[in-house]
Amino acid sequence: MQKRQILSTRPPAAARGAPAAGRAPVFDACQVGVVLRAVLLVQLLLGVAAMFGTDSFEGWLAQLALLTGGALPATLAWLLAACAARPVLARLAEPLQYAAGALLGALAGLGACALLAPVLDGAAPWLASTASGALIATLLVAVLALRARARLPAATTARLTELQARIRPHFLFNTLNSAIALVRDEPARAEALLEDLSDLFRQALVEQGEAVTLDEEVELARKYLAIEQVRFGERMRVQWQLDARAGNALVPPLLLQPLVENAVRHGVEPDEQGLAKLRISTALRGSQVRIGITNTLPRRAAGTPAPAGHGIAQANVRERLRLLHDIECDFRASAHKGLYHVRITLPLRA
Incomplete structure (x- = not known):
């Protein structure tokens, strides 16, 4: 039989000697459910945005398909980058994690604009795409952070x-x-x-x-x-x-x-x-x-x-x-x- 300390409520030696856990990430983009929700949220926002450019259902579908061609790859790229960077993000303070998510979103917005630039009639909206990517990414981070706190x-x-x-x-x-x-x-x-x-x-x-x-x-x-x-x-x-x-x-x-x-x-x-x-x-x-x-x-x-x-x-x-x-x-x-x-x-x- 093991010799145990009488009336001891301390954890086992392995637990006592374990280092303190590091700072937890504010958001986790590595789960399948998160990917599905992020894609659905972006598609919902694109569907609303496409309404501003046309009055007909056919025109709305065409506009949505065009926007999806750039936004969907950009959204998936943001999720992959956020998932890959999870160990690094976990070492940052919470405001810096939000900033990193927004920065990745801005880069994803630029990527989406680059994909759509060849098929756009006028000048590519680089600034608007960058700002939109950062804004949507910040929204996603906020939603994921609320879920993590739950x-x-x-x-x-x-x-x-x-x-x-x-x-x-x-x-x-x-x-x-x-x-x-x-x-x-x-x-x-x-x-x-x-x-x-x-x-x-x-x-x-x-x-x-x-x-x-x-x-x-x-x-x-x-x-x-x-x-x-x-x-x-x-x-x-x-x-x-x-x-x-x-x-x-x-x-x-x-x-x-x-x-x-x-x-x-x-x-x-x-x-x-x-x-x-x-x-x-x-x-x-x-x-x-x-x-x-x-x-x-x-x-x-x-x-x-x-x-x-x-x-x-x-x-x-x-x-x-x-x-x-x-x-x-x-x-x-x-x-x-x-x-x-x-x-x-x-x-x-x-």
Whole structure:
């Protein structure tokens, strides 16, 4: 057994010795959802601008097609440049990041004007294109910055919710009672149980970033299930099907534990006469990681409805996944033939 400092709430040595995180970028242009929204926003602005040059629908379409021929490549170039420069932008102060985004937008505007110059009847509007590019880029940066700031309250709410779930009196009392029952006959198991409980509390209290690896989340879920296994014994069978290639995927902190806890509370705990089963799986499929949590539903008398949960944990997980991976992730939960399935799909980001 590991020797641990009594009543210590400090993080592990690796976490204490880790350097402080650098300044976060104000905006992130590296996500597919961001690219789609940026292109749609620019197209919307072009559609409005094209209305000023014609009174007919056919003329509007022709004008929009002309503007799109220059603006679309320029928008994609801005997004690629902003994504490639993300590590550099993260080291700049916030006003300088806005300025860098506007500067890249001005250059993109010049590029768009250069593309359209050969087909324009009059003189190319170099100054107007530069100013328009800078203005649209500043608008995009502002929108992306607001979205990035939206992660903070969600993460704070998630931390409070999971901390409260972890220190629920009945969970704490059940764990301590299990340790007391083991301490005389199986002191090694009692010590391991208390170590897992200590790790769970430490994980809830240690300051974390906006993302951790899937491997870290799996390890935390293992500790939680090890505690509950002592209480339920043969009533709960846990099966792990883990793909090592998926372990580097980035997920929000405290993602798996509340979902596994839901499976125990609604699938294992109420089933006093049956044998509850719980399966946690991860798999890499192309560039996507799939996470599955499946539990058996308790047997009930005919006509007896299953108690409905509040759905707080699932809503919390779904929202944090959306903030981290945007439209690249998917969360689904459903019951089918006596089993409850939770399926998560997200991109692999090493």
